[in-house]
Amino acid sequence: MIVARPKSFEEIIRLIQNYKKVAVLGCGGCVTVRSIGGQKQAEELASLLRLWAKRQGKDVVVTEATLTRQCEPEFVESINDRANDWEVVISLACGVGVQCLAERFPRIKVLPGVDTIFMGATIEPGLYWERCVGCGECIVGETGGFCPVARCAKSLMNGPCGGSQGGRCEVSPDTPCVWQLIYERMEQLGMGEELDVIRPPKDWSVRPQRMIMEHLRKVDSRQ
Amino acid sequence: MPRKNPHSLETPTLEAPVNLTAGSHFERLLKQGKFVVTAELGPPKGAERAVVEKKAHLLKGYVDAVNITDCQTSVVRMSSIASAQILLEMGIEPIVQMTCRDRNRIALQADLLGAWALGMKNVLCLTGDHPKFGDHPGAKPVFDLDSIQLLQMLKTMREEKKMLSGTPLEGAPSFFLGAAENPFADPFPFRARRLAKKITAGAEFIQTQIVYNVDKFVQWMEEVRQKGLHKKAFILAGVAPLKSAGMAKYMKKNVPGMEVPDAIISRLEKKNSKAEGIEICLGIVEKLRQIEGLSGIHIMAVEWEEVVAQLVEKAGLLPRPASVGG
Amino acid sequence: MNIKIKGEAPCIVACPINQDARDYVQLLARRNFEQAFQIVRSKNPFPASCGRICTRRCEEACRRTSVDEPVAICWLKRFLADKDFTPNLPKPPKEYPETVAIVGAGPAGLSAANSLILLGYKCVIFEELQEPGGMLRVGVPRYRLPRESLDKDINNILSLGAQLRTGIKVGRDITLSDLQREGFKAVFLAVGSHKPLKLDIPGEELPGVISGIEFLRQITLGGGVKVDNRVAVIGGGDTALDAARAALRMGARDVSLIYRRSMEEMPCETVGRKEAEEEGIKFVLLTTPAKIFGKNRVTGLRCIKMTLGEPDNSGRRRPIPLPGSGFTLQVDTVIVAIGQSPEVDLLSKNGVEISEKGTIKIDNHTMSTTIPWVFAGGDAVTLGGTLVQAIAHGNQTALSIHNYLRGERFQIPVRTEPIKELSPPRVQLIKREARQRMPMLPVESRIKDFNEVELGFPEEQAVKEARRCLNCAAGAVVDPELCAACLTCVRVCPYDIPQIPLGGRTAEIGPDCQSCGVCVVECPANAISLKDRYEDMGEKTLESVMGQIPGRGILQYAPTIVAFLCQYDSHSQTVSQKLRENGIKVVEVSCISKLEPRTLLKAFEMLADAVVIIGSQSGDCHFDAGHTWAKRRFDYTALFLETLGLERQRLQWLSPTPEEEFFKSLSNFVEEIKKLGPVFQIV
Numbered sequence A: 001m002i003v004a005r006p007k008s009f010e011e012i013i014r015l016i017q018n019y020k021k022v023a024v025l026g027c028g029g030c031v032t033v034r035s036i037g038g039q040k041q042a043e044e045l046a047s048l049l050r051l052w053a054k055r056q057g058k059d060v061v062v063t064e065a066t067l068t069r070q071c072e073p074e075f076v077e078s079i080n081d082r083a084n085d086w087e088v089v090i091s092l093a094c095g096v097g098v099q100c101l102a103e104r105f106p107r108i109k110v111l112p113g114v115d116t117i118f119m120g121a122t123i124e125p126g127l128y129w130e131r132c133v134g135c136g137e138c139i140v141g142e143t144g145g146f147c148p149v150a151r152c153a154k155s156l157m158n159g160p161c162g163g164s165q166g167g168r169c170e171v172s173p174d175t176p177c178v179w180q181l182i183y184e185r186m187e188q189l190g191m192g193e194e195l196d197v198i199r200p201p202k203d204w205s206v207r208p209q210r211m212i213m214e215h216l217r218k219v220d221s222r223q
Numbered sequence B: 001m002p003r004k005n006p007h008s009l010e011t012p013t014l015e016a017p018v019n020l021t022a023g024s025h026f027e028r029l030l031k032q033g034k035f036v037v038t039a040e041l042g043p044p045k046g047a048e049r050a051v052v053e054k055k056a057h058l059l060k061g062y063v064d065a066v067n068i069t070d071c072q073t074s075v076v077r078m079s080s081i082a083s084a085q086i087l088l089e090m091g092i093e094p095i096v097q098m099t100c101r102d103r104n105r106i107a108l109q110a111d112l113l114g115a116w117a118l119g120m121k122n123v124l125c126l127t128g129d130h131p132k133f134g135d136h137p138g139a140k141p142v143f144d145l146d147s148i149q150l151l152q153m154l155k156t157m158r159e160e161k162k163m164l165s166g167t168p169l170e171g172a173p174s175f176f177l178g179a180a181e182n183p184f185a186d187p188f189p190f191r192a193r194r195l196a197k198k199i200t201a202g203a204e205f206i207q208t209q210i211v212y213n214v215d216k217f218v219q220w221m222e223e224v225r226q227k228g229l230h231k232k233a234f235i236l237a238g239v240a241p242l243k244s245a246g247m248a249k250y251m252k253k254n255v256p257g258m259e260v261p262d263a264i265i266s267r268l269e270k271k272n273s274k275a276e277g278i279e280i281c282l283g284i285v286e287k288l289r290q291i292e293g294l295s296g297i298h299i300m301a302v303e304w305e306e307v308v309a310q311l312v313e314k315a316g317l318l319p320r321p322a323s324v325g326g
Numbered sequence C: 001m002n003i004k005i006k007g008e009a010p011c012i013v014a015c016p017i018n019q020d021a022r023d024y025v026q027l028l029a030r031r032n033f034e035q036a037f038q039i040v041r042s043k044n045p046f047p048a049s050c051g052r053i054c055t056r057r058c059e060e061a062c063r064r065t066s067v068d069e070p071v072a073i074c075w076l077k078r079f080l081a082d083k084d085f086t087p088n089l090p091k092p093p094k095e096y097p098e099t100v101a102i103v104g105a106g107p108a109g110l111s112a113a114n115s116l117i118l119l120g121y122k123c124v125i126f127e128e129l130q131e132p133g134g135m136l137r138v139g140v141p142r143y144r145l146p147r148e149s150l151d152k153d154i155n156n157i158l159s160l161g162a163q164l165r166t167g168i169k170v171g172r173d174i175t176l177s178d179l180q181r182e183g184f185k186a187v188f189l190a191v192g193s194h195k196p197l198k199l200d201i202p203g204e205e206l207p208g209v210i211s212g213i214e215f216l217r218q219i220t221l222g223g224g225v226k227v228d229n230r231v232a233v234i235g236g237g238d239t240a241l242d243a244a245r246a247a248l249r250m251g252a253r254d255v256s257l258i259y260r261r262s263m264e265e266m267p268c269e270t271v272g273r274k275e276a277e278e279e280g281i282k283f284v285l286l287t288t289p290a291k292i293f294g295k296n297r298v299t300g301l302r303c304i305k306m307t308l309g310e311p312d313n314s315g316r317r318r319p320i321p322l323p324g325s326g327f328t329l330q331v332d333t334v335i336v337a338i339g340q341s342p343e344v345d346l347l348s349k350n351g352v353e354i355s356e357k358g359t360i361k362i363d364n365h366t367m368s369t370t371i372p373w374v375f376a377g378g379d380a381v382t383l384g385g386t387l388v389q390a391i392a393h394g395n396q397t398a399l400s401i402h403n404y405l406r407g408e409r410f411q412i413p414v415r416t417e418p419i420k421e422l423s424p425p426r427v428q429l430i431k432r433e434a435r436q437r438m439p440m441l442p443v444e445s446r447i448k449d450f451n452e453v454e455l456g457f458p459e460e461q462a463v464k465e466a467r468r469c470l471n472c473a474a475g476a477v478v479d480p481e482l483c484a485a486c487l488t489c490v491r492v493c494p495y496d497i498p499q500i501p502l503g504g505r506t507a508e509i510g511p512d513c514q515s516c517g518v519c520v521v522e523c524p525a526n527a528i529s530l531k532d533r534y535e536d537m538g539e540k541t542l543e544s545v546m547g548q549i550p551g552r553g554i555l556q557y558a559p560t561i562v563a564f565l566c567q568y569d570s571h572s573q574t575v576s577q578k579l580r581e582n583g584i585k586v587v588e589v590s591c592i593s594k595l596e597p598r599t600l601l602k603a604f605e606m607l608a609d610a611v612v613i614i615g616s617q618s619g620d621c622h623f624d625a626g627h628t629w630a631k632r633r634f635d636y637t638a639l640f641l642e643t644l645g646l647e648r649q650r651l652q653w654l655s656p657t658p659e660e661e662f663f664k665s666l667s668n669f670v671e672e673i674k675k676l677g678p679v680f681q682i683v
């Protein structure tokens, strides 16, 4: 899932300073799952903004709502009616959701309320870890199920750098060296020799990427 | 002028012709089977040419080639190619170090084409430290290629006269390629295999991480020999004198992939002086020279370049064979 | 949200009137005594009586038993009943023209009257005796059920408007046909079971031999009954036990209770039996009387020892006489209390069919006799009946009569299944909390008179006992529409309750939920709520207390401070009083683990200048993990305040113990807040 973390309150108020009608929009997707941008967090931020405004002697109306998912046009549509009442929207969704709102409501100032940091897994409750960067060319099938692109600090393709020590990555002692993991797993799987093959440079071609699934596209049923 | 050393085993004579890739002095000596000495020079954190010159003077005549580091430990310094040019002008042979940290495949190729054009013949291909350790920790780490891919790219340029993309080169560089290896890093059983990968990719010489733990190095060399890698590439062991017990402990603790045995630390604790550090280093060099398949040593006296002359002399490695060009 | 409860708390299912034990116990734990009482009264017209002498099937079924001991549900009911709240019963939705005749003013008859009136019928109760109450008045002795308590129950029923006509014996003074002729459209026979069974042994007719119910009745009605020094009571039921204990109180020195089987088989209540033992009643077990001696009066009792054989129809082992084991007891009085049967002769003459057991024959669901407009219930249809069974019959018959009179089919109530017992690993996660002991009169003084033996729980004890309830089948629920399957609830629950079943897409919370509220607060999707209608997580209470903020004078500033505190906590009363004295708004929640950060922020939004959480660490917290969670949310909220630039002191955590220190820190806190001035500069 996508993992994000709340932006500082200072940053948020700096951006909404001059507005009177503010909405805080949660998303029912990943950010809910990570307790960062669900209904509860939207309510908390809205409450905080109202307190702030009141203290500033500002007359600001803050509302909150949560969309099923901000990255789907149909769900974004669901706030159409209310959107007219807002000057600025703080989205607690990931960067994707924020942009969907911004595209749909060109007259509203859309701000991210969180910093999207990575795609990752829950290691244990309250601890999430990056696992994928969406590189567009998944190689974990050849690296023992561990991604060196996302999990090696240097995205090395041909084995560990000289800083790998005791299974730890040179950049941080609490990060395992993914190449150590890859090496062990490949040996365990009897695929160790594959690591001796030189892997060519990766294709980092065009961003933004686009994907089309022809069979899911709209069918024009007009005569 | 290099001083003559009566105990020197080698004499600067022209040997039988050997097959040369780049034709550098360094390459020739290795291929002639000489025990080669290289040293490291760290360019200044600024534009002061004189600093490079001063350090180079300290090394001239004591080593066969000088490695110019590429923003070592991710700290911004004068570029290795520019510094190497100063050395060339001084008649010293440089080994240009090139990391994958700051340049993508385009910049790597462009810079190295230029280096060749300037007359630089030796390149040490490195992955590079992570920017996190340097003075610009927020820098975007590039690592578009890794050291193995860099080697392979340069080898292809040389042999197929093509860029990585396949575009034909108007004049192909024909570098004498080298790689670094840390015999003390993990996973240990994979290190020699990774070295093999580097050699397959194009490395003809290998400069290792500083050796303090000679036993472990011997063990690694054994594996290297088993795989016949010492026949495919020239291996130079990294050495460096320790200035103090404090420095030894610091390196042991903070430098990734650095192993400093406790025996050395306690020796320095007993007699804490630079002289003792040099003694220890000489002891290590002595032992290294016994190892079959080792082609030389690489002295990494970071910011202590003046010690190199002393070390080389005391180790009985003088005089250095004269450079053909110099 | 549509909440479907699969299964119900066993205490509720086990109760013949499906008294909502869990609900009133939960309310009691929150000190909402009035509402708790009204819940009791809504199904039970005899709260004060039931709260004392009920056979407590709820407690037998209580799931808390697998943790330690059952919740003292019955005594909690008594606590509520003794608070003397006025019942608040719904007015009948409609007034019907029919009048129903009820025969017998015992609990069955009175309960039927209660229900019929609430349904919109008039009724007239005919009672043979001069006073209503049936066996509760003339059977159960006062030391267990004081007259005032019984009268309170009865008066509350009668005040609804039932007409009571005492001194009339139906069948003798007036026949069933007379009643029909007088215009009664239905009759409920709740005549009880008052005819004592005989031993059928020689000497039973001697003076000094008396039946248990007669003996007890005379004590109540003042029939001049006397006992001598040595009394033998024969039987093992409640009547026997009560007769024995009453005999002691009447001055007997030496009372023996003679029972055919062993202690385990005794049908009487265990609590009562223990109390009787304490009082000095001798239990002569595995013994049966064979002959009563005496010339003009009883002087001795010949007995035979018994042994237990194969189980009989009742499932109890059949006693078999041991040959040659006869012995004689020297006694002056013999009280025979081996059971009673309904007096049905007169009624059967009136056409009512009688079963083989000698009870009135009825349809078990509609309670109607073989005569369609005549119904029967209570002890008259059940041998060895109980108070709550009689109430159940009364309630059920009222409904059935209503259906009959309205020409509707009687709806057999759907039985909800009780939820399963707690699994052993879960039992391990639940805190042990000992059952509260009932304060009692000391033995020496209680055998001197008929004063009530059990004194009732004081408030703190009642609350403490009530919070032991596990709130079975009434915990948290997940709204599947909102659940994002984030697993937060699964991970935070201290009792391992929520689960996302294999292949499931939303979380599910089973009936074992302890209602600690941890997951409710942590669920990021706002998908979990507590089923419990009485739980507002402090939100509504906050609104209501903040509604009372007086307009703020410009010259004189008094800070508005809100305190959240655990109403479960044993210090809560003193603390809450102290807080109010200090002009602090008090929001009580059942465990501070139910406080949402947004609720704390809401307090500030509602113009609070400071918020204080009173968090006990006394170790008598019902939810141990709750404290940790509450603390985390407190810190989390504190960070919010910090980002607002609000002084850190405006959010405080105070421990209510030790009391001295608490009072001191509280006044320091109030002073500090005064100095800080208002959060909002009102212009």
Ligand SMILES: Cc1cc2nc3c(=O)[nH]c(=O)nc-3n(C[C@H](O)[C@H](O)[C@H](O)COP(=O)(O)OP(=O)(O)OC[C@H]3O[C@@H](n4cnc5c(N)ncnc54)[C@H](O)[C@@H]3O)c2cc1C
Pocket: C053, C054, C055, C103, C104, C105, C106, C107, C108, C109, C126, C127, C128, C129, C132, C133, C134, C135, C136, C139, C140, C141, C168, C169, C170, C171, C190, C191, C192, C193, C194, C213, C216, C238, C239, C240, C242, C243, C269, C343, C377, C378, C379, C380, C384, C385, C386, C387, C388, C390
């Ligand atoms: C000593 C004793 C102790 C008990 N202890 C307990 C206990 O601890 N817990 C418990 O749950 N139960 C106990 N019981 C049982 C409980 O009291 C009865 O089950 C309950 O009272 C039955 O209620 P009822 O209305 O069916 O009959 P009753 O209470 O017997 O009431 C019947 C009423 O009908 C009247 N009546 C009878 N015939 C006529 C007629 N023809 N016309 C007009 N009026 C008539 C009677 O005078 C009586 O008032 C005890 C019973 C006794 C005797």
Ligand code: SF4
Pocket: A151, A152, A153, A154, A155, A156, A159, A160, A161, A162, A163, A164, A165, A168, A169, A170, A171, A176, A177, A178, A179, A180
């Ligand atoms: S230590 Fe391992 S994970 Fe870290 S950068 Fe080096 S190879 Fe990658």
Ligand code: SF4
Pocket: C009, C010, C011, C012, C021, C022, C025, C061, C062, C063, C064, C071, C073, C468, C469, C470, C471, C472
């Ligand atoms: S714990 Fe409470 S709800 Fe559960 S059975 Fe016992 S009294 Fe009823």
Ligand code: SF4
Pocket: C478, C479, C482, C483, C484, C485, C486, C487, C488, C489, C490, C498, C506, C507, C519, C522, C523, C524, C525, C526, C527, C528
């Ligand atoms: S915490 Fe809420 S959203 Fe998450 S699984 Fe539980 S009920 Fe669903």
Ligand code: SF4
Pocket: C475, C476, C492, C493, C494, C495, C496, C497, C498, C509, C512, C513, C514, C515, C516, C517, C518, C519, C520
């Ligand atoms: S309310 Fe408490 S006991 Fe019930 S499911 Fe939630 S966390 Fe578990």
